[in-house]
Amino acid sequence: xxxxxxxxxxxxxxxxxxxxxxxxxxxxxHVSTTLKNAIAKxxxxxxxxFTGPRGVGKTSMARIFSKALNCKDGPTVNPCGKCVxxxxxxxxxxxxxxxxxxxxxxxxxxxxxxxxxxxxxxAAGKFKIYIIDEVHQITADGFNALLKTLEEPPAHxxxxxxxxxxxxxxxxxxxxxxxxxxxxxxxxxxxxxLGAICKTEKIKIDDDALFVIAKSADGSLRDGQxxxxxxxxxxxEKITTENIVQSLGMIEEERIFELFDALxxxxxxxxxVVLDGAMKEGKDPALFLERVLExxxxxxxxxxxxxxxxxxxxxDAHKADLLKQKEKLSKEELFYFFGVFTHTxxxxxxxxxxxxxxxxxxxxxxxxxxxxxxxxxxxxxxRLGKSAPASPTVLSPRLGADLRKAKExxxxxxxxxxxxxxxxxxxxxxxxxxSGNLDEAWPxxxxxxxxxKISVASYLAEGEPCDFSNGVAKISFPExxxxxxxxxxxxxxxxxxxxxxxxxxxxxxxxEFECVKELSGKNFAQGRPAEGLPPxxxxxxxxxxxxxxxxxxxxxxx
Numbered sequence: 001x002x003x004x005x006x007x008x009x010x011x012x013x014x015x016x017x018x019x020x021x022x023x024x025x026x027x028x029x030h031v032s033t034t035l036k037n038a039i040a041k042x043x044x045x046x047x048x049x050f051t052g053p054r055g056v057g058k059t060s061m062a063r064i065f066s067k068a069l070n071c072k073d074g075p076t077v078n079p080c081g082k083c084v085x086x087x088x089x090x091x092x093x094x095x096x097x098x099x100x101x102x103x104x105x106x107x108x109x110x111x112x113x114x115x116x117x118x119x120x121x122x123a124a125g126k127f128k129i130y131i132i133d134e135v136h137q138i139t140a141d142g143f144n145a146l147l148k149t150l151e152e153p154p155a156h157x158x159x160x161x162x163x164x165x166x167x168x169x170x171x172x173x174x175x176x177x178x179x180x181x182x183x184x185x186x187x188x189x190x191x192x193x194l195g196a197i198c199k200t201e202k203i204k205i206d207d208d209a210l211f212v213i214a215k216s217a218d219g220s221l222r223d224g225q226x227x228x229x230x231x232x233x234x235x236x237e238k239i240t241t242e243n244i245v246q247s248l249g250m251i252e253e254e255r256i257f258e259l260f261d262a263l264x265x266x267x268x269x270x271x272x273v274v275l276d277g278a279m280k281e282g283k284d285p286a287l288f289l290e291r292v293l294e295x296x297x298x299x300x301x302x303x304x305x306x307x308x309x310x311x312x313x314x315x316d317a318h319k320a321d322l323l324k325q326k327e328k329l330s331k332e333e334l335f336y337f338f339g340v341f342t343h344t345x346x347x348x349x350x351x352x353x354x355x356x357x358x359x360x361x362x363x364x365x366x367x368x369x370x371x372x373x374x375x376x377x378x379x380x381x382x383r384l385g386k387s388a389p390a391s392p393t394v395l396s397p398r399l400g401a402d403l404r405k406a407k408e409x410x411x412x413x414x415x416x417x418x419x420x421x422x423x424x425x426x427x428x429x430x431x432x433x434x435s436g437n438l439d440e441a442w443p444x445x446x447x448x449x450x451x452x453k454i455s456v457a458s459y460l461a462e463g464e465p466c467d468f469s470n471g472v473a474k475i476s477f478p479e480x481x482x483x484x485x486x487x488x489x490x491x492x493x494x495x496x497x498x499x500x501x502x503x504x505x506x507x508x509x510x511x512e513f514e515c516v517k518e519l520s521g522k523n524f525a526q527g528r529p530a531e532g533l534p535p536x537x538x539x540x541x542x543x544x545x546x547x548x549x550x551x552x553x554x555x556x557x558x
Contacts, residue, residue, distance in 0.1 A: 014225040025057050027185035036077040045178045047159040051166035052182025055220030058162040062131045066097045070125035096125040102134040108141040115149050127158050135161040136168035143170050150176045184219025187313045204238040211315045212244050251291045264328035268366035285354040289345050296338050303331040438468035441504040448500045456493050459484040464519045476516045485513045
């Protein structure tokens, strides 16, 4: 028995809904308008370069432009789509419009053959048009062979180059083309286009599912159409978000919300359970982390201003959930989250057990220090100092320094962001006493660094000068503060410290950092505590007691 092919074979959505004229191209109005104006004013160039991400309409625009030039009514901004020329171009069988794959025809022999064919007049249309896709794949020799033709092409020849990597095309070729940059198509525009297709094709789909498909397309309408085609074939009745998650292996939005709820509550167990569920479903740790980073970014945007919700690629229901969740996490905490997550993503790239760094990062975030408590405590201490009369009980310099240092350290957790402190941070005058003693120079060094780069000063204040000889200053850090030491080892930070210290010690100084189990306990940053004062027996206020318990401080008496 011989099988008979159905003459009305199924055509995939991406081909069936390919745009047929300039007005049907979605998301590339800046290109369509310029090409239509060029045709209307008879200012048609001989070579064009269409560059941009995949699936945004480069090849479709090249075909439409070809139809506009070779239509029986052409050149025209509205090709009829019915004449022999338009139909042949649409069916990729036109003799005068040759579509060439740059990856398969990249050598000098193929380009030489193209140069020979360029000499012949078009068979039926007004122009002979060469559409070369992925033109950046052509070899250097091939480009050199093409260069002469681009410089002096016959009047009947037009070139349209398409590429996703314009930076790989030689400058000599780029300079002879009119360049058009195609943009990624906004998620909302893709969702609207897919919704229109679903209505025409009578495909039942949830609004949220439609938005998820559009977001998964990542700016490519063709990818969105392909995903829709796949889901329409695999879903029995109606396409839902659950169908998309199962088919594409995506990360559910609900799982990300659960993770952040657990982190907001400092629930390490809950966060690890959420991650374990995702891993058991075969989710990729790097993909999971990227979604977490995007969620962090969305929450930060809403902290900046709720009016920024238009910049979020999310449905209205998802935005409403984000607004609720952002109240559970402060802006400072989200900055810290972002720093930890980006660092973990870098580790994943060179770590085989990719799940482990992500688990450790979640535990670290769940057990983070109370960022807001420090600010509240400082504010209460300031109020206490302003409102109380002259009192024999004063806060020791060490405790005050610890409190403020903790606040500065909290602010410095934000990667590559420096904040100006409120107190006077003028640089030490050149007339200030210079010394050959490292201990005496230490407070001056911290003050100078604080004025120039507060994060370096904050990290260095956690260390302790231990030795200075032969132009080498050794600074020790406890083993638990390896991160601080490594941050200061960065060449830029190390040079900054050496420059200031050399000035104060009046000689060239090189810095070396070392690890110790514990510091000696000397305090160089804020000066030594007063000595020889009679003790007082008054009990400390509750706020001071809390501060001492939190930071290990003590009270001195006047």
